[in-house]
Amino acid sequence: MMDKIIIFDTTLRDGEQVPGCKLNTKEKVELALDLEHLGVDVIEAGFPISSPGDFASVNEISKSITNATVCALSRAVEKDIQVAGEALKYAKRPRIHTGIGTSDLHIKSKFNSNREDILARAIQCVKWARKYTDNIEFYAEDAGRTDNDYLARVIEGVIKAGATTVNIPDTTGYCLPYQYGEKIAYLINNVSNIDQAVISCHCHNDLGLATANSIAGVISGARQIECTINGLGERAGNTSLEEVVMIIKQHKDLNFYTSIDATQLNPMSRKVSDIMRMPVQPNKAIVGSNAFSHSSGIHQDGFLKNAETYEIINPLEVGADDSKIVLTARSGRSALAHRFKKLGYEFDRNGVDVLYDWFLQVADGKKEVEDADLTLLAEKYKERN
Numbered sequence: 001m002m003d004k005i006i007i008f009d010t011t012l013r014d015g016e017q018v019p020g021c022k023l024n025t026k027e028k029v030e031l032a033l034d035l036e037h038l039g040v041d042v043i044e045a046g047f048p049i050s051s052p053g054d055f056a057s058v059n060e061i062s063k064s065i066t067n068a069t070v071c072a073l074s075r076a077v078e079k080d081i082q083v084a085g086e087a088l089k090y091a092k093r094p095r096i097h098t099g100i101g102t103s104d105l106h107i108k109s110k111f112n113s114n115r116e117d118i119l120a121r122a123i124q125c126v127k128w129a130r131k132y133t134d135n136i137e138f139y140a141e142d143a144g145r146t147d148n149d150y151l152a153r154v155i156e157g158v159i160k161a162g163a164t165t166v167n168i169p170d171t172t173g174y175c176l177p178y179q180y181g182e183k184i185a186y187l188i189n190n191v192s193n194i195d196q197a198v199i200s201c202h203c204h205n206d207l208g209l210a211t212a213n214s215i216a217g218v219i220s221g222a223r224q225i226e227c228t229i230n231g232l233g234e235r236a237g238n239t240s241l242e243e244v245v246m247i248i249k250q251h252k253d254l255n256f257y258t259s260i261d262a263t264q265l266n267p268m269s270r271k272v273s274d275i276m277r278m279p280v281q282p283n284k285a286i287v288g289s290n291a292f293s294h295s296s297g298i299h300q301d302g303f304l305k306n307a308e309t310y311e312i313i314n315p316l317e318v319g320a321d322d323s324k325i326v327l328t329a330r331s332g333r334s335a336l337a338h339r340f341k342k343l344g345y346e347f348d349r350n351g352v353d354v355l356y357d358w359f360l361q362v363a364d365g366k367k368e369v370e371d372a373d374l375t376l377l378a379e380k381y382k383e384r385n
């Protein structure tokens with residue numbers, strides 16, 4: 001029996017917090033419809049109290065989305081929750097996401113408070129949210145650095161108050177995968193009513209561990225992952241949706257599945273990159289322009305014999321262009337002969353040897369040898385032989 005991992009996309013909320021990524025309501029509605037089409041289960045549409053524009057976006061998304069749950073963020077403040085509830089008025093499946101910082105650092109530095117007061121405020125915010133919906137997610141901000149025993153008390157309290165999802169954010173991307181996994185396991189073993197809520201992973205990427213931590217979380221028993229397209233988000237970003245989805249798809253041994261249509265991952269990545277004006281790094285897993293490119297001789301030779309030697313995913317499965325053989329000074333004879341063949345030229349072994357020497361002279365002077373360069377070399381060789 002495989003377990004479903006709920007995909008909670010926060011591109012429009014945590015992702016949009018990146019400087020320079022601001023979206024207007026029309027763009028947000030368009031992306032929300034694309035996210036629904038991609039198959040995400042929950043769309044975090046925004047933080048309605050933050051601005052009239054964000055309120056309008058959550059409101060319009062609520063009207064447009066039919067299948068996915070539409071979620072709005074709020075702090076543990078009555079007015080925030082009321083405004084989130086109003087913004088979600090037309091949503092078919094509304095969710096209020098409310099919470100408060102639970103690490104001692106947050107409790108002291110942000111709230112100038114103490115653990116007991118924060119516990120009471122956590123419970124209170126869930127009670128306020130219940131006036132608007134039964135679908136309430138509670139976040140324990142900076143849970144990654146929160147004492148496990150206190151975190152367990154908070155989580156037990158908010159579930160008792162009505163939270164149906166409990167979000168355990170590693171807000172600063174501090175945890176190592178085994179620590180984050182142990183934190184989730186600790187909650188499962190020490191919160192008496194934990195079976196009444198879904199545990200959610202919300203991991204940031206400050207140490208490049210967001211994806212690994214989210215996977216560690218679901219292995220330990222969490223059943224929701226919060227993520228963004230291209231891993232967009234504050235500072236080093238959030239967990240990347242395409243990475244967790246493909247890890248779950250490739251590792252059948254995990255016994256998990258998601259509702260995401262993987263063939264839409266690359267088109268969606270390009271769309272978000274364009275609309276948010278955030279280029280994707282070429283070596284980004286799944287969606288980077290080099291994710292399915294082979295440029296060194298040893299890899300190209302293996303790949304041409306059997307693609308699986310150097311590719312664990314067929315690019316077409318994730319909606320990317322077909323695999324690419326890039327010709328550079330590191331390429332070998334078999335890749336060169338293969339490309340000549342594609343261009344309509346076939347040479348015997350001696351011809352390939354001569355052409356390979358010429359090719360290396362060209363390749364040392366440029367980053368990538370183009371088809372036009374190869375055509376010139378092939379014609380030169382034909383003229384002389």
Ligand code: KIV
Binds near residue numbers: 014
């Ligand atoms: O990173 C975080 O802790 C958050 C919460 C507001 C959910 O984004």
Ligand code: ZN
Binds near residue numbers: 014169171202204
């Ligand atoms: Zn976050």
